[in-house]
Structure formats: structure tokens, C-alpha cells
Amino acid sequence: MIIMMTAFVSQKKTRIIFFGDSITQAGANAGGYIKRVDSMCTAEGMADKYEFIGAGIGGNKVYDLYLRMESDVLAKEPDMVIIYIGVNDVWHKSSSGTGTDADKFERFYQAIIDRLKAKNIKIILCTPAAIGEKTDFSNPQDGDMNEYSNIIRRIAKKNELALVDLRKAFLDHNLRNNPDNKDRGILTTDRVHLNAKGNQLVAEEMWKVIKQAK
Amino acid sequence: MIIMMTAFVSQKKTRIIFFGDSITQAGANAGGYIKRVDSMCTAEGMADKYEFIGAGIGGNKVYDLYLRMESDVLAKEPDMVIIYIGVNDVWHKSSSGTGTDADKFERFYQAIIDRLKAKNIKIILCTPAAIGEKTDFSNPQDGDMNEYSNIIRRIAKKNELALVDLRKAFLDHNLRNNPDNKDRGILTTDRVHLNAKGNQLVAEEMWKVIKQAK
Amino acid sequence: MIIMMTAFVSQKKTRIIFFGDSITQAGANAGGYIKRVDSMCTAEGMADKYEFIGAGIGGNKVYDLYLRMESDVLAKEPDMVIIYIGVNDVWHKSSSGTGTDADKFERFYQAIIDRLKAKNIKIILCTPAAIGEKTDFSNPQDGDMNEYSNIIRRIAKKNELALVDLRKAFLDHNLRNNPDNKDRGILTTDRVHLNAKGNQLVAEEMWKVIKQAK
Amino acid sequence: MIIMMTAFVSQKKTRIIFFGDSITQAGANAGGYIKRVDSMCTAEGMADKYEFIGAGIGGNKVYDLYLRMESDVLAKEPDMVIIYIGVNDVWHKSSSGTGTDADKFERFYQAIIDRLKAKNIKIILCTPAAIGEKTDFSNPQDGDMNEYSNIIRRIAKKNELALVDLRKAFLDHNLRNNPDNKDRGILTTDRVHLNAKGNQLVAEEMWKVIKQAK
Numbered sequence: 075m076i077i078m079m080t081a082f083v084s085q086k087k088t089r090i091i092f093f094g095d096s097i098t099q100a101g102a103n104a105g106g107y108i109k110r111v112d113s114m115c116t117a118e119g120m121a122d123k124y125e126f127i128g129a130g131i132g133g134n135k136v137y138d139l140y141l142r143m144e145s146d147v148l149a150k151e152p153d154m155v156i157i158y159i160g161v162n163d164v165w166h167k168s169s170s171g172t173g174t175d176a177d178k179f180e181r182f183y184q185a186i187i188d189r190l191k192a193k194n195i196k197i198i199l200c201t202p203a204a205i206g207e208k209t210d211f212s213n214p215q216d217g218d219m220n221e222y223s224n225i226i227r228r229i230a231k232k233n234e235l236a237l238v239d240l241r242k243a244f245l246d247h248n249l250r251n252n253p254d255n256k257d258r259g260i261l262t263t264d265r266v267h268l269n270a271k272g273n274q275l276v277a278e279e280m281w282k283v284i285k286q287a288k
Numbered sequence: 289m290i291i292m293m294t295a296f297v298s299q300k301k302t303r304i305i306f307f308g309d310s311i312t313q314a315g316a317n318a319g320g321y322i323k324r325v326d327s328m329c330t331a332e333g334m335a336d337k338y339e340f341i342g343a344g345i346g347g348n349k350v351y352d353l354y355l356r357m358e359s360d361v362l363a364k365e366p367d368m369v370i371i372y373i374g375v376n377d378v379w380h381k382s383s384s385g386t387g388t389d390a391d392k393f394e395r396f397y398q399a400i401i402d403r404l405k406a407k408n409i410k411i412i413l414c415t416p417a418a419i420g421e422k423t424d425f426s427n428p429q430d431g432d433m434n435e436y437s438n439i440i441r442r443i444a445k446k447n448e449l450a451l452v453d454l455r456k457a458f459l460d461h462n463l464r465n466n467p468d469n470k471d472r473g474i475l476t477t478d479r480v481h482l483n484a485k486g487n488q489l490v491a492e493e494m495w496k497v498i499k500q501a502k
Numbered sequence: 503m504i505i506m507m508t509a510f511v512s513q514k515k516t517r518i519i520f521f522g523d524s525i526t527q528a529g530a531n532a533g534g535y536i537k538r539v540d541s542m543c544t545a546e547g548m549a550d551k552y553e554f555i556g557a558g559i560g561g562n563k564v565y566d567l568y569l570r571m572e573s574d575v576l577a578k579e580p581d582m583v584i585i586y587i588g589v590n591d592v593w594h595k596s597s598s599g600t601g602t603d604a605d606k607f608e609r610f611y612q613a614i615i616d617r618l619k620a621k622n623i624k625i626i627l628c629t630p631a632a633i634g635e636k637t638d639f640s641n642p643q644d645g646d647m648n649e650y651s652n653i654i655r656r657i658a659k660k661n662e663l664a665l666v667d668l669r670k671a672f673l674d675h676n677l678r679n680n681p682d683n684k685d686r687g688i689l690t691t692d693r694v695h696l697n698a699k700g701n702q703l704v705a706e707e708m709w710k711v712i713k714q715a716k
Numbered sequence: 717m718i719i720m721m722t723a724f725v726s727q728k729k730t731r732i733i734f735f736g737d738s739i740t741q742a743g744a745n746a747g748g749y750i751k752r753v754d755s756m757c758t759a760e761g762m763a764d765k766y767e768f769i770g771a772g773i774g775g776n777k778v779y780d781l782y783l784r785m786e787s788d789v790l791a792k793e794p795d796m797v798i799i800y801i802g803v804n805d806v807w808h809k810s811s812s813g814t815g816t817d818a819d820k821f822e823r824f825y826q827a828i829i830d831r832l833k834a835k836n837i838k839i840i841l842c843t844p845a846a847i848g849e850k851t852d853f854s855n856p857q858d859g860d861m862n863e864y865s866n867i868i869r870r871i872a873k874k875n876e877l878a879l880v881d882l883r884k885a886f887l888d889h890n891l892r893n894n895p896d897n898k899d900r901g902i903l904t905t906d907r908v909h910l911n912a913k914g915n916q917l918v919a920e921e922m923w924k925v926i927k928q929a930k
Contacts, residue, residue, distance in 0.1 A: 217858030
């Protein structure tokens with residue numbers, strides 16, 4: 075008697091947490107960038123390989139992420155964390171006087187990375203896309219947005235981490251598609267939060283990097 | 289045969305960490321409030337009972353304390369921690385746009401307490417004394433200073449913790465000693481940092497509460 | 503021949519302009535404080551003696567008043583101007599980073615007075631009532647609101663001008679009628695803009711001073 | 717008898733007032749840009765054609781210029797006024813919460829122009845050069861500096877006035893001479909105030925436009 079066996083190796087899915095602010099909170103909704111990453115993944119026949127979890131909370135700054143690491147990230151034992159933060163750290167400076175100093179932004183960002191690394195969790199960083207879509211750098215927060223993006227790029231390099239450079243992707247897209255130098259309506263609804271095209275662009279940029287992540 | 293024994297019970301000193309900002313950093317210097325607490329302790333014959341450690345860093349806000357709890361507090365295994373924070377959380381709103389929102393001030397403050405409680409460390413809270421010494425509540429940050437002090441008083445009550453109400457002590461002192469409604473020079477050199485009298489007042493208020501702490 | 507003559511001395515009405523921000527703009531609407539002053543005037547049989555004109559524009563700060571003096575005040579040849587400004591000078595510091603420094607507030611305020619005096623126009627000053635109705639001076643802007651009110655009181659004294667001390671009137675009212683230390687709902691709808699009771703209180707305070715003005 | 721006559725037409729010098737902030741205040745000192753314009757003028761043999769007067773005051777914003785137009789400009793009966801303002805309107809937003817909203821910046825700027833035009837005074841506008849010399853638009857205030865410069869360019873065009881585009885001149889210079897993306901030390905001492913090279917560049921740019929002014 076011959077017994078034919080097909081081995082189904084029940085491979086554990088790679089669990090990915092998207093860790094961020096209101097943009098990521100909305101990203102978990104229908105049409106949001108996390109849902110779109112999930113769809114891309116399924117369309118490419120990899121639905122059994124990845125699991126996507128949103129962990130975005132409106133108004134969050136880098137130190138808010140640090141405060142809720144244990145409960146919202148580490149407790150869920152992810153294999154990978156995508157950090158997408160920075161808009162409120164810059165924006166709240168002028169809207170309520172409660173933004174984050176550049177040096178402290180870097181310190182808390184590194185502290186988050188250190189704790190994830192200690193658990194051997196893979197990490198992908200993102201630059202904050204936009205507060206205003208004008209392409210001549212005349213959006214009020216462009217100076218800080220460029221500087222805080224520079225900080226994240228440096229952190230990625232120093233820690234040898236993958237980077238989704240959303241700020242660059244948004245600027246490149248707007249240079250091609252925003253000839254009237256509008257401050258919203260191309261990739262965002264309100265200068266910050268993503269419309270359908272914005273969610274799609276973020277999803278595409280992230281999915282490219284997720285697939286390559288070792 | 290008679291053996292005479294004198295029992296020297298080598299009692300471990302109560303190790304107290306002063307956890308705060310530049311005011312506490314200066315408090316560890318000669319003439320500073322921590323040195324004065326130490327002197328009061330010695331003068332009352334209790335030098336063998338207490339050990340005082342300064343852990344203040346200039347510019348710190350409540351979330352900076354949270355970030356360095358492990359290295360600067362827990363690693364030193366204190367018996368008691370005196371938290372003296374809040375000035376920069378209010379002040380940096382107007383000086384650099386990087387203050388702390390009231391709700392987040394409360395959340396991080398409680399998070400610090402939770403971690404100390406989990407280690408059975410005694411905790412004493414302080415209200416922030418002053419940004420300006422005028423007594424008619426016309427110092428620019430008086431509104432927030434009163435509100436953030438209210439928050440700390442509520443936290444103390446809710447967590448059943450001892451409170452050194454420096455804001456009240458400073459106001460009471462100035463109502464008696466600042467007839468010209470000056471904004472500095474009574475207890476501070478520059479509206480915020482303590483002169484000799486300010487350090488002495490803080491030391492007295494703290495020492496009273498430390499001695500009573502069970 | 504006997505000619506009977508009845509002399510109708512056509513007395514020119516005292517023309518009063520209320521010069522201010524959104525509070526004064528709303529004051530000209532039904533139920534607003536200017537309408538209520540008008541009603542009080544009529545009720546006391548003095549409708550033929552006074553004419554009331556609103557000149558409030560939302561968002562105005564002291565320098566905005568200065569800019570539109572010519573067109574909105576002097577061109578209308580008033581006999582009296584009631585200046586009611588200061589809320590936005592304080593508020594916009596934290597809401598948009600575009601408040602007014604205390605020294606410049608005083609300088610522009612005095613410049614307005616100087617130009618009115620040069621035309622022999624009577625002037626009544628008002629302190630800004632409130633940004634928040636809590637009575638323990640823990641409304642975020644209380645420090646500046648008290649200071650800018652002090653400045654206006656000093657200007658009134660120095661220039662020997664009548665003062666409607668709305669800030670004091672509001673605080674006194676709230677100390678009697680706001681036992682729960684609420685930040686709105688007693689005299690304002692939203693911490694700043696007046697509800698019916700607020701409009702009534704402002705009207706009463708102003709009408710008292712207008713009648714006494716020589 | 718022959719009478720030889722040489723006609724000395726006593727031509728009135730063109731009186732030029734430089735109207736601005738601390739940069740212009742320093743411009744009147746030895747080595748400052750106004751002194752350098754004067755030297756250029758003399759070197760080109762036109763000393764008898766122009767008279768240069770500094771009217772800069774530290775900390776000035778556009779509305780401060782408006783307030784002191786009468787005393788500091790019109791009273792001196794200039795033929796030409798060079799308006800160089802904007803740095804503090806942007807900078808004070810973050811340093812003290814007392815910057816100038818973009819729409820009010822434009823309104824006061826236009827009001828200054830209207831009053832000068834009414835006196836047939838020639839007007840030259842300048843864009844604010846820099847708050848930080850980094851060339852990748854990552855200086856904190858770059859967004860606003862670009863936007864307020866855009867506003868001034870629009871005002872110049874709309875009013876058909878000559879423009880000294882210092883912001884563009886500084887950026888062009890730094891793109892060639894600031895390869896390390898430093899934030900100061902190329903044309904400024906402290907990111908804002910001019911060093912010798914900065915004063916020279918401003919003088920050259922202004923002198924070019926002054927000579928061409930009809």
C-alpha cells in the first residue's frame with residue numbers, strides 16, 4: 075500500500091503593524107492605504123503570507139507612539155512594524171504650540187527603533203508626506219517637513235532600515251500632476267489626509283518595500 | 289561568662305531621587321534645593337536615614353522624564369521618587385511651539401506613576417512653582433500654570449500620593465513679600481529658576497513632606 | 503401782529519461708534535449688546551439723544567482697528583468711540599502664532615486714541631471680557647488676558663478716559679454664578695462670544711458709562 | 717562785452733529712504749548695505765544725485781512700518797522708499813506667537829504702498845532674504861518665507877513696482893557657495909542678519925534697481 079502525502083507546511087503569516095497617526099487610522103478603513111496594500115497582496119497571490127494590522131491614532135506624535143508601544147505593538151507580537159509619523163510633530167507647533175522639537179523627535183524615534191530591534195522585529199520607516207501640496211515649497215510647514223524628513227532619512231541610514239520616502243513620492247507626483255500649485259486636492263483632501271489617489275500612492279510605495287524586506 | 293552585645297542594625301538608607309528639569313538640575317549644585325534638603329536632614333540627625341540623588345535635566349518635559357525612567361531612575365533602585373515637572377510643558381508652548389497638551393501631560397504623568405508603583409517605589413508629586421512671580425495672575429503663562437497644577441493635584445488625589453504644592457507655596461510667599469507685583473527677584477532670578485530664597489523654600493516644603501512619607 | 507414761535511432746537515444726536523472685533527460685529531445683530539444699549543436708551547426716553555453704530559469685524563486685533571480708522575470711524579464723524587479690543591491679540595498667539603506683543607498692543611492702542619483725540623472725539627475704553635469663564639484663573643489665556651487688561655486700565659488712567667472694565671464685570675458675575683468653574687455657558691457660548699446674558703451684561707456696563715460721559 | 721556764464725543747475729538730490737527692520741537698522745552702520753550703496757554711488761560719480769537715509773528699527777513687522785510712516789518717512793519728504801520687511805512677520809510666529817497672518821501682511825503692505833503713491837513717492841520692494849541659509853528648503857521657516865516672498869512679488873506686479881528679489885538672490889548665491897548646506901555663515905552671521913558678504917550682495921542688488929528706477 076502506498077500512501078501519498080502532500081505536506082502542507084502551515085507557514086506562519088508575516089504580521090505587519092502600521093504604526094502611526096490619523097492618516098494610518100484612516101488607512102485601515104475601506105479605501106484606506108492599509109486595505110489597498112492588503113488587496114495588492116491578495117491580487118499577487120500572497121494572501122497567506124502577510125497579515126496587516128492598523129495601529130494609527132489621530133493626533134499622535136512620535137512620543138505618543140513610544141508611550142503605547144507595549145500595548146499596541148509589542149503585545150501583538152508583530153514580525154514587522156512600519157512607522158509612519160511626523161505630521162503632527164510639525165503641525166502642532168503652529169496650530170496649538172505643542173509640536174515636537176527636532177532633537178527630541180529624533181531621540182524618541184530612535185528609542186522606538188531600539189525597542190523593536192531588541193525584539194528582532196523588522197522595521198520600515200516612512201517620511202511624512204505633506205502638509206500642503208504646493209510644489210514651490212511655499213506651504214507654511216515645508217521647512218520643518220523637509221527637515222523632519224531629513225532626520226528620518228538619516229535614522230534609516232544609520233540603523234540600516236528600509237525607507238518609504240513618501241515625502242519624495244508626493245512631491246514627484248505633484249510636480250507632474252499639480253501644475254496650478256494647489257495646496258490640496260491632488261493626493262490629499264485637506265492638505266494632510268489622503269484622498270483615494272493618495273491612499274493608492276502610499277499603498278503602492280509601501281507594498282514595494284514590504285515585498286523586498288528581508 | 290557574660291557577653292555584651294551592641295546590635296548595630298545596618299539600616300539601608302532611604303534612597304530618594306529628585307526627578308525633574310533644569311530647576312532640579314541646579315538643585316543638585318551647592319546652594320541648590322537638594323543640597324539644602326540634605327543639610328536639613330543632617331541637621332536633624334537623620335543623615336544615616338536618607339540618601340538624596342538629583343536627576344534633573346534642563347529643558348525636560350513630562351515625556352522626557354518618561355523616556356529616561358529606566359536609565360535614570362529605575363536602574364538606580366530608589367525607594368522614593370519626587371517628580372517635579374511642568375514648567376517647560378507650559379513654557380515651550382509660547383517660546384518654541386513645543387509644549388505639551390494638557391491631556392497628554394496627564395497621560396504621561398500617570399504612565400510614570402504606574403511604572404514606579406509597579407516597583408513599589410514611593411512617589412511624591414510637586415506642582416510647578418512659577419513662570420513669573422506677579423501675584424495678580426498677569427504672568428503670561430499663569431492660566432496654564434494654574435491648570436497644569438490642577439492636573440497634578442488631581443493626579444495626586446486619584447493615586448493617593450503626597451503632594452508638595454510649590455505653586456501654592458510660591459504664591460503665598462509672594463502675596464506677603466512681593467508688594468510691587470514684580471515678576472522676578474523674590475524667589476526666582478529670572479521668573480523660573482530659583483534664587484537662594486527660592487531654593488530654601490522648595491527645600492523646606494519638600495523636607496516636610498519627605499519626613500512624613502510612610 | 504403777533505408772531506408765535508415755538509423753537510424746535512434740532513439737537514444733533516450723539517453719534518457713538520462701537521469699534522471692535524467679532525464680539526462687536528455680533529453685537530449689532532438682534533439680541534446683540536449694541537441693540538440692547540439702543541433699547542435701554544429708548545426705554546429711558548433718550549432715543550433722540552443717541553445714535554449707535556456698530557463697527558466690529560471678526561478676527562480684528564488692535565492694529566487692524568488702527569488700519570481702518572479712517573474709513574470705518576473718522577469718515578463717519580462720530581462724537582464718541584467705544585474701543586473694545588484685545589481678545590484676538592491674546593488668543594491668536596496660541597491658535598495661529600499671530601497675536602500681538604504687549605508693548606505693541608499698547609503702542610497701537612495709544613495711536614488710536616491720539617488720532618481720536620486730535621478730532622475731539624470722546625473715547626471710552628473696554629477691557630476684553632474673557633477667553634474662558636473659569637474663575638480660578640486656570641483658563642489657558644488668563645495670564646495674558648489679565649495683563650492686557652492691566653495695560654488698557656493704565657492707558658485709560660494716563661489718558662483720563664472712561665473705562666468699561668468688562669473683564670472685572672465678567673469675573674465678578676462668574677464668581678457669583680459659576681460655582682462649578684465651567685469654562686463656558688454662563689456669559690459666553692464658546693468661552694469668548696456672548697450669549698444673551700453676556701450681551702445683556704456688556705450692554706448694561708456700557709450704557710452706565712455712556713450716560714455719564716461728558 | 718562778453719559775459720561767460722556757466723550754468724550750475726542746482727539739481728535736488730533724489731532722497732531715498734530704506735524702510736525696514738533690524739537688517740536695515742544695521743545697514744546704516746559702517747559696512748552695512750546702505751553705506752555700501754552710498755559708496756557704489758560715489759564710486760560711479762553720482763554722489764550729487766542721491767541721498768540715502770536709513771529708517772530701520774529692530775523687531776519691526778509690516779504693521780510697525782505702517783504705524784511710523786508719517787514720522788519716519790513722509791515727514792522726511794523722500795523721493796523714493798525701499799521697503800524691506802517680512803522676516804519678523806514670519807519669524808515671530810514661532811519665536812513668540814506674534815507673527816503676521818499672510819492676508820494681513822498683504823493688506824498692510826498694500827496700505828503702505830497706497831500712502832506712498834498718494835504722495836507720488838517712487839517705491840521699490842524687496843523680498844525677505846533668509847531665515848537660515850540651507851538650500852534644500854529645510855530651514856524651519858522656509859515655507860512661510862517662500863509664501864511671503866510670493867506675496868511681495870504679486871504686490872510688485874499688481875502695483876507695477878520695481879522689485880529687488882533678495883530671497884532669490886540669496887538662494888542663487890547659496891546654491892553656488894554653500895555646498896555643505898549650512899544654515900548660516902555664508903551671507904548671514906546668525907541665519908538672518910547680514911555679514912560683510914551679505915551686506916555687499918544686498919547693496920549690489922539694490923543699487924542695480926535704484927539706478928534703473930525712473
